[in-house]
Amino acid sequence: MRTRSHRRRGPVTPVELAEAAVLADLALGLVVLGWLLPLGSALFAAACVPLVVLSVRQRGRVLVIGVTAAAALGFLVGGTGVDTNLLICAAISAMVGVGIRHRWGPTRASITAVVVIWPPLAAVSVALLLLFSNLRRLSLDQLRNFWNAIRHLLVRVGLSGGARGGDRVVRYGLDHWWLLVPAAELFAVAVAARVTYGLARRVVGRLADAPARVPLGDPDGSSAAAAEPGPVPVAFDAVGFRYPGAAADAVHVARAEIPAHRFVAVTGPNGVGKSTFVRLLAGAEPSSGSVDRPGAVGLGRVGGTAVVFQRPESQVLGVRVCDDVVWGLPLATAGTAVDVEAVLTSVGLAGLGDRDTITLSGGQLQRLAIAAALARHPELLVSDESTAMLDPAGRARLLALLRGLPDGGGPTVVHATHRVDEIVAADAVVALGREPAARHGGTRAVPAPMAVRGHRYAAPSGPLVTLRGVGYTYSAGTPWARRALRGIDLTLGPADAVLVVGGNGSGKTTLAWLLAGLLTPTEGEALLEDGSIVSQVGRVGLGFQHARLQLLRRTVAGELDGVGPEGFSVHEALQLVGLPPQLATRAIDDLSGGQQRRVALARLLVSESPLLVLDEPLAGLDDAAREELVAVLLRLRAERPFGLVIVSHDLVELTPVVDRVIALRHGEIAFDEPADPDGRVDAVASFLAAEDV
Amino acid sequence: MARTSTAPRRPDSELRMLRYLPGDSVVHRLWAGTKITVAAAVSLALSLRPTWRALGIVGAIVIVTVLTARIPRTAVPRIPGWILYVLILGGVVDVMWGPRPRHRILGVVVSTTALDQWSRLLLVGVELLALAAVIAWTTRLGELAPAIGKLLRPFRIVRLPVDELTVAIALCVRCFPLLAEELRILLAARRLRPELRAMGVRSIMREPVDLLVAATTVCLRRSRELADAIEARGGFGMVSDHESRPRAIDYAVLVATAALIVLIFVP
Numbered sequence: 008m009r010t011r012s013h014r015r016r017g018p019v020t021p022v023e024l025a026e027a028a029v030l031a032d033l034a035l036g037l038v039v040l041g042w043l044l045p046l047g048s049a050l051f052a053a054a055c056v057p058l059v060v061l062s063v064r065q066r067g068r069v070l071v072i073g074v075t076a077a078a079a080l081g082f083l084v085g086g087t088g089v090d091t092n093l094l095i096c097a098a099i100s101a102m103v104g105v106g107i108r109h110r111w112g113p114t115r116a117s118i119t120a121v122v123v124i125w126p127p128l129a130a131v132s133v134a135l136l137l138l139f140s141n142l143r144r145l146s147l148d149q150l151r152n153f154w155n156a157i158r159h160l161l162v163r164v165g166l167s168g169g170a171r172g173g174d175r176v177v178r179y180g181l182d183h184w185w186l187l188v189p190a191a192e193l194f195a196v197a198v199a200a201r202v203t204y205g206l207a208r209r210v211v212g213r214l215a216d217a218p219a220r221v222p223l224g225d226p227d228g229s230s231a232a233a234a235e236p237g238p239v240p241v242a243f244d245a246v247g248f249r250y251p252g253a254a255a256d257a258v259h260v261a262r263a264e265i266p267a268h269r270f271v272a273v274t275g276p277n278g279v280g281k282s283t284f285v286r287l288l289a290g291a292e293p294s295s296g297s298v299d300r301p302g303a304v305g306l307g308r309v310g311g312t313a314v315v316f317q318r319p320e321s322q323v324l325g326v327r328v329c330d331d332v333v334w335g336l337p338l339a340t341a342g343t344a345v346d347v348e349a350v351l352t353s354v355g356l357a358g359l360g361d362r363d364t365i366t367l368s369g370g371q372l373q374r375l376a377i378a379a380a381l382a383r384h385p386e387l388l389v390s391d392e393s394t395a396m397l398d399p400a401g402r403a404r405l406l407a408l409l410r411g412l413p414d415g416g417g418p419t420v421v422h423a424t425h426r427v428d429e430i431v432a433a434d435a436v437v438a439l440g441r442e443p444a445a446r447h448g449g450t451r452a453v454p455a456p457m458a459v460r461g462h463r464y465a466a467p468s469g470p471l472v473t474l475r476g477v478g479y480t481y482s483a484g485t486p487w488a489r490r491a492l493r494g495i496d497l498t499l500g501p502a503d504a505v506l507v508v509g510g511n512g513s514g515k516t517t518l519a520w521l522l523a524g525l526l527t528p529t530e531g532e533a534l535l536e537d538g539s540i541v542s543q544v545g546r547v548g549l550g551f552q553h554a555r556l557q558l559l560r561r562t563v564a565g566e567l568d569g570v571g572p573e574g575f576s577v578h579e580a581l582q583l584v585g586l587p588p589q590l591a592t593r594a595i596d597d598l599s600g601g602q603q604r605r606v607a608l609a610r611l612l613v614s615e616s617p618l619l620v621l622d623e624p625l626a627g628l629d630d631a632a633r634e635e636l637v638a639v640l641l642r643l644r645a646e647r648p649f650g651l652v653i654v655s656h657d658l659v660e661l662t663p664v665v666d667r668v669i670a671l672r673h674g675e676i677a678f679d680e681p682a683d684p685d686g687r688v689d690a691v692a693s694f695l696a697a698e699d700v
Numbered sequence: 701m702a703r704t705s706t707a708p709r710r711p712d713s714e715l716r717m718l719r720y721l722p723g724d725s726v727v728h729r730l731w732a733g734t735k736i737t738v739a740a741a742v743s744l745a746l747s748l749r750p751t752w753r754a755l756g757i758v759g760a761i762v763i764v765t766v767l768t769a770r771i772p773r774t775a776v777p778r779i780p781g782w783i784l785y786v787l788i789l790g791g792v793v794d795v796m797w798g799p800r801p802r803h804r805i806l807g808v809v810v811s812t813t814a815l816d817q818w819s820r821l822l823l824v825g826v827e828l829l830a831l832a833a834v835i836a837w838t839t840r841l842g843e844l845a846p847a848i849g850k851l852l853r854p855f856r857i858v859r860l861p862v863d864e865l866t867v868a869i870a871l872c873v874r875c876f877p878l879l880a881e882e883l884r885i886l887l888a889a890r891r892l893r894p895e896l897r898a899m900g901v902r903s904i905m906r907e908p909v910d911l912l913v914a915a916t917t918v919c920l921r922r923s924r925e926l927a928d929a930i931e932a933r934g935g936f937g938m939v940s941d942h943e944s945r946p947r948a949i950d951y952a953v954l955v956a957t958a959a960l961i962v963l964i965f966v967p
Contacts, residue, residue, distance in 0.1 A: 037883075083832070217921070316925065324870070333940075333941050484774055549888075556889050556918060558914070
């Protein structure tokens with residue numbers, strides 16, 4: 008269990024505020040969900056848990072700010088009822104958090120929570136009921152009327168004894184509401200505190216599996232803040248960086264130089280330390296060796312260093328596009344410092360300033376992040392695999408933008424990537440090597456792809472999946488209705504493999520959810536064998552792009568145990584996806600993203616679903632992991648017939664795995680053709696390239 | 701969270717709640733701070749004086765706003781069936797066997813006192829919710845943080861961390877849809893796992909823990925990335941490009957609201 012060792016002082020840090028906002032948001036989401044579902048009040052304790060986590064990890068002030076902010080949002084999405092729940096949750100969570108931090112037992116923690124929370128809560132409730140006396144009288148009269156009606160009914164069915172007894176109790180309670188309400192609250196707080204403690208202690212214990220965060224750049228940048236920024240040229244000399252508690256250096260750079268006004272690529276396979284190198288450029292203090300630059304790093308300052316990260320939606324902070332460009336600039340410069348429209352035009356987002364950032368595609372978000380960086384006129388712009396999560400069109404556009412920045416005295420651009428075509432475009436390359444024996448979870452030999460081709464066309468026929476005129480509209484019947492799919496006709500045989508491609512918003516993911524039975528078509532019918540897919544939810548396996556959300560157990564073994572047929576071991580399951588058996592005992596949160604995705608895939612494979620749907624299985628993996636996953640899919644198709652639908656924009660790599668390629672455009676099938684491993688790719692690729700997002 | 705997949709059909713996969721409806725009416729153009737102040741003040745007044753006159757005034761405010769903002773009827777969230785049944789059943793039982801005197805209205809004997817009380821209480825609830833809904837329908841979420849920051853500015857004197865709160869609200873607004881989507885995926889992934897549906901007594905505590913760990917882990921990862929992004933921008937500062945401030949029409953609306961509230965309280 009990781010608990011904070013000492014109370015922080017001083018202003019709230021970015022980490023604290025980010026955790027406060029996100030965890031309070033999660034609590035708010037659970038409270039709203041509780042209002043929407045029947046029996047949702049059971050979610051009350053669940054909604055407390057994220058706040059307990061926050062209270063265990065951070066100081067009280069951070070909890071207060073987070074909950075207040077979420078309450079402001081909560082008022083807009085659900086009114087005062089939601090907020091009341093949220094605030095009571097927060098009070099209980101704060102106390103349960105104190106109990107967990109001090110390692111108190113459940114009884115002591117619950118009793119302390121009741122002793123601290125109940126008296127003020129009861130006092131406030133009674134005071135409010137006194138203040139809102141009219142509303143109180145109205146509610147009590149209402150209850151009285153209801154009881155009277157029940158009593159009449161009881162007398163009528165011959166239970167006059169029960170009616171008399173009940174009458175006395177109810178009248179006493181209603182006349183003494185100032186006793187009744189606090190008594191009910193005492194009970195509710197006690198139960199909620201106990202259940203919350205039970206849940207939260209387990210959750211907090213398991214969160215220790217996840218890696219701790221290392222600050223970007225220099226955590227105590229105050230000393231360098233006064234110095235003039237001058238981040239380039241920068242020279243690395245025998246630099247090593249080791250995370251606290253780690254056994255080996257995360258990155259080691261013998262010699263490297265980044266010249267000014269150039270486009271420099273940093274390469275190396277997953278796990279070699281590209282992200283750590285980025286942190287060194289952003290000002291992190293190396294564990295050994297020296298990093299020389301003419302001035303201060305100046306992270307986020309005018310003339311300093313700017314960083315763009317991999318995940319598009321996590322680095323855009325503004326609610327509107329124009330807000331994001333100025334986000335974080337000093338308050339004093341409001342309205343004067345930046346020509347927002349000009350900056351947006353320079354990254355190809357002209358005219359989108361008033362849009363909400365939530366509506367942008369991944370490629371647009373990444374270009375917006377660069378706009379926010381350019382608003383600070385940086386001397387050094389670092390891109391930490393910013394192209395990795397994008398589709399080909401978005402990637403090409405972003406790369407062209409990055410490539411052009413250094414021209415004409417613009418910022419030096421350092422671009423971390425594992426893509427060969429992006430390295431070729433660079434003026435200089437820093438290749439990070441792996442130290443021997445550092446690689447964990449190495450590759451296994453898998454049969455060559457071509458050896459198994461040809462086998463798959465001999466599979467039995469008869470449709471596995473039939474979609475007839477299927478359409479789907481989100482929020483149908485409301486002003487927010489959004490059509491995702493229309494008129495989809497599709498038949499899949501029991502051993503067919505299909506690749507579904509399409510640009511942003513083409514309906515690919517909606518199609519995957521429909522095929523898995525998670526959505527009911529708003530038009531048409533979707534059948535798996537003879538029944539509707541929705542009635543058989545669970546038979547079709549769906550691999551989500553974000554694998555962590557579908558791995559629910561603590562360890563790899565827990566996740567894979569007992570899923571497959573009788574006698575199928577965890578090790579065999581791991582072998583299926585090319586993972587070493589020693590991974591079985593590891594915690595899920597201790598794995599890399601690529602490993603998590605392969606564990607999820609192993610689960611789907613051993614469950615022997617007749618149909619597997621994989622959403623972007625290659626996104627964010629490096630070349631070796633991608634090749635390996637493709638080989639695994641090829642081998643499995645040769646071993647056993649099963650339906651396979653892959654939703655992806657990784658056309659070239661996945662075409663050998665499939666028989667057909669289907670392209671979606673605006674929710675309709677643009678074409679559906681057999682996958683010719685040589686010829687068709689170009690046609691589909693040009694279709695995708697035309698789908699500019 | 702414990703919704704079983706045996707439910708025949710879920711109404712929609714999107715988290716259904718109050719959402720912004722794009723438009724260009726006077727109500728849309730009002731400063732967000734004005735709308736929040738009006739809703740808060742009027743809600744308070746109605747809760748203090750739940751009389752028919754107050755209900756009429758607040759109802760009129762809601763109706764006029766909805767008509768001005770051209771909110772379509774389909775925007776009204778569907779109330780879950782069970783809530784509707786409970787409300788109607790309670791009302792019928794009340795009114796049929798409520799306190800005397802009872803009168804015959806349209807051929808049914810009803811207690812007028814009970815009818816009066818039941819309908820007033822119901823209307824108070826509906827109107828309070830409607831006030832929040834009207835703001836949600838007409839206010840862009842992006843305006844929320846700057847407006848609240850402006851409203852709270854006077855409290856800086858008592859050392860309320862107003863700037864931090866403004867940033868936190870902006871981050872909450874930015875992340876809420878992302879988290880809602882992640883919750884949606886998490887629940888969907890759970891529905892796809894048949895073994896979780898056959899759950900016994902022992903798994904009653906275990907399953908919520910598993911789901912909460914997954915949700916919290918994903919949140920913490922998101923917060924780490926957010927913190928990176930904030931640090932890459934050199935820390936906190938502005939959250940919005942537009943200056944957030946009331947204009948003449950806002951003051952007019954505030955004065956009119958004050959007059960209506962006085963009308964609620966005069967005997």
